[in-house]
Amino acid sequence: MRRWAAIILASVILSVSAVPAATAQVGQPDIVQEHWYHSYATLTLDVNAWADDYPDIVNLLVVGQTEMGRNLWMLQISDWSQEIKPDGAAKEVVYIDGGHHGNEHLGTELAFLVAEYYIEGWADGEQEVLDVLAATELHILIMLNADGNDFDTRWNVNQVDLNRNYDHYWNTCPTTQPGSSAFSESETHANSIYMNEIVPHADLYITMHTGVWIMLYPWGKWPEQPSDWEMFHFIRDDVHANISDIPIQNANQGLYPNCGTSRDYGYGVMGYPTFTFETDDEQWLLGTVEALSERLGEELDVMNYLIENVWYWRARLVVDSLEVEDGKVHLSVSNLGRASTSNATLIYVDEGDVWAPGDYRAMDGEPCGDGYPYTIDNSDFNFSTPGCGFGVNATNSTVTTLDFGDAPISSEGQFYLVYQKRVVDSSMFVWSESVNESVVEMKAGDSGLLPAPSMLLVFVAFALAAINSRNRKFE
Numbered sequence: 001m002r003r004w005a006a007i008i009l010a011s012v013i014l015s016v017s018a019v020p021a022a023t024a025q026v027g028q029p030d031i032v033q034e035h036w037y038h039s040y041a042t043l044t045l046d047v048n049a050w051a052d053d054y055p056d057i058v059n060l061l062v063v064g065q066t067e068m069g070r071n072l073w074m075l076q077i078s079d080w081s082q083e084i085k086p087d088g089a090a091k092e093v094v095y096i097d098g099g100h101h102g103n104e105h106l107g108t109e110l111a112f113l114v115a116e117y118y119i120e121g122w123a124d125g126e127q128e129v130l131d132v133l134a135a136t137e138l139h140i141l142i143m144l145n146a147d148g149n150d151f152d153t154r155w156n157v158n159q160v161d162l163n164r165n166y167d168h169y170w171n172t173c174p175t176t177q178p179g180s181s182a183f184s185e186s187e188t189h190a191n192s193i194y195m196n197e198i199v200p201h202a203d204l205y206i207t208m209h210t211g212v213w214i215m216l217y218p219w220g221k222w223p224e225q226p227s228d229w230e231m232f233h234f235i236r237d238d239v240h241a242n243i244s245d246i247p248i249q250n251a252n253q254g255l256y257p258n259c260g261t262s263r264d265y266g267y268g269v270m271g272y273p274t275f276t277f278e279t280d281d282e283q284w285l286l287g288t289v290e291a292l293s294e295r296l297g298e299e300l301d302v303m304n305y306l307i308e309n310v311w312y313w314r315a316r317l318v319v320d321s322l323e324v325e326d327g328k329v330h331l332s333v334s335n336l337g338r339a340s341t342s343n344a345t346l347i348y349v350d351e352g353d354v355w356a357p358g359d360y361r362a363m364d365g366e367p368c369g370d371g372y373p374y375t376i377d378n379s380d381f382n383f384s385t386p387g388c389g390f391g392v393n394a395t396n397s398t399v400t401t402l403d404f405g406d407a408p409i410s411s412e413g414q415f416y417l418v419y420q421k422r423v424v425d426s427s428m429f430v431w432s433e434s435v436n437e438s439v440v441e442m443k444a445g446d447s448g449l450l451p452a453p454s455m456l457l458v459f460v461a462f463a464l465a466a467i468n469s470r471n472r473k474f475e
């Protein structure tokens with residue numbers, strides 16, 4: 001509606017003043033956009049119009065070119081007046097792409113509709129949209145294969161299937177036209193650079209296609225359920241109970257074995273929770289009689305659900321209590337997220353030393369306890385670890401005892417919680433906010449002597465997120 005108004009307004013100005021046409025970009029009128037699938041040319045008009053009209057929330061970038069030199073347009077949508085969330089935490093990051101296959105127009109349109117929903121919702125002041133954009137960055141590349149789109153073909157101009165060209169078990173399935181090597185094509189190469197350099201922290205990646213009406217989670221390569229099956233099954237069950245009956249399956253079983261896909265790369269290499277979203281099977285028409293926003297309304301509802309709940313698509317550990325006794329730490333941890341985690345541990349840093357992110361890694365090698373032994377890359381400060389890590393199941397609480405041995409633990413030092421966001425090996429580590437000193441309490445044992453071997457220190461600690469929602473305990 002706003003774009004019609006802009007066109008009418010421009011006409012009025014022209015007729016009254018005879019001034020040359022305004023140079024501001026104007027997107028397609030809604031009546032056209034709703035019934036004709038985007039070409040590269042009309043997409044270029046629309047994304048530039050958004051960037052011109054809504055600079056407060058839309059950044060438009062060119063993140064590469066197709067093999068024939070067409071721009072890969074990236075929309076970055078968020079409330080850019082706020083660098084971080086109102087609560088001081090980093091914003092969640094959602095990555096969406098469309099149009100790997102140039103003839104799968106409805107999938108490409110779904111990526112467009114997601115962008116439009118949040119941009120127009122913001123312009124209309126819809127509270128749900130304002131809340132999402134205050135807390136979330138949406139990165140949306142609507143049309144990856146613009147050359148193939150113009151030719152209305154699955155392949156890119158080199159006759160490569162872009163969704164078999166990713167560097168995850170590339171060319172290891174019976175497949176067609178995966179390219180000469182992984183990331184041999186400029187489109188997939190650009191997409192991988194964006195994932196690795198701009199959105200490595202994303203907690204959701206959706207790639208849009210058209211085919212069978214289905215949502216596919218990893219793996220395409222293997223029939224087995226992925227390590228983070230609890231999270232994918234939770235999403236499946238929640239969508240089915242409340243939003244849509246769209247089938248949601250492991251890609252290998254739901255479709256057929258496929259390798260080198262952006263979905264398996266997104267999960268297996270980047271560690272993102274990833275879905276291939278396949279809209280229904282119309283591939284050969286240039287437009288639709290039913291308005292796109294109505295035709296894809298249910299799919300858009302599913303997308304909004306995934307985006308609004310992105311905070312949950314990883315593990316979110318909260319320390320409920322932490323008690324030190326004779327070198328052993330009795331730890332109670334709750335997981336507020338919907339993904340399990342492995343490789344969790346506590347790091348204890350001596351008084352006066354400062355822990356920094358990136359100083360730790362899980363050691364390759366034999367599992368130890370419920371996780372892996374930790375090694376520390378940075379030996380410039382004094383620290384202690386319990387040797388073994390632990391795991392926490394999705395939505396559960398875990399009580400564990402970690403043996404710090406002879407480590408000189410005192411109330412002057414500081415504990416940090418470290419864990420992987422998801423179970424899959426490639427998922428990122430979270431180095432938590434330190435266990436907050438202001439809520440640490442210490443209680444001497446019966447003897448009251450310091451430092452006696454039998455001294456009992458009791459720390460009761462709460463992670464920042466839980467401070468306001470839980471009562472303090474002093475035992």
Ligand SMILES: [Zn+2]
Nearest residue numbers: 101104209210
């Ligand atoms: Zn496809």
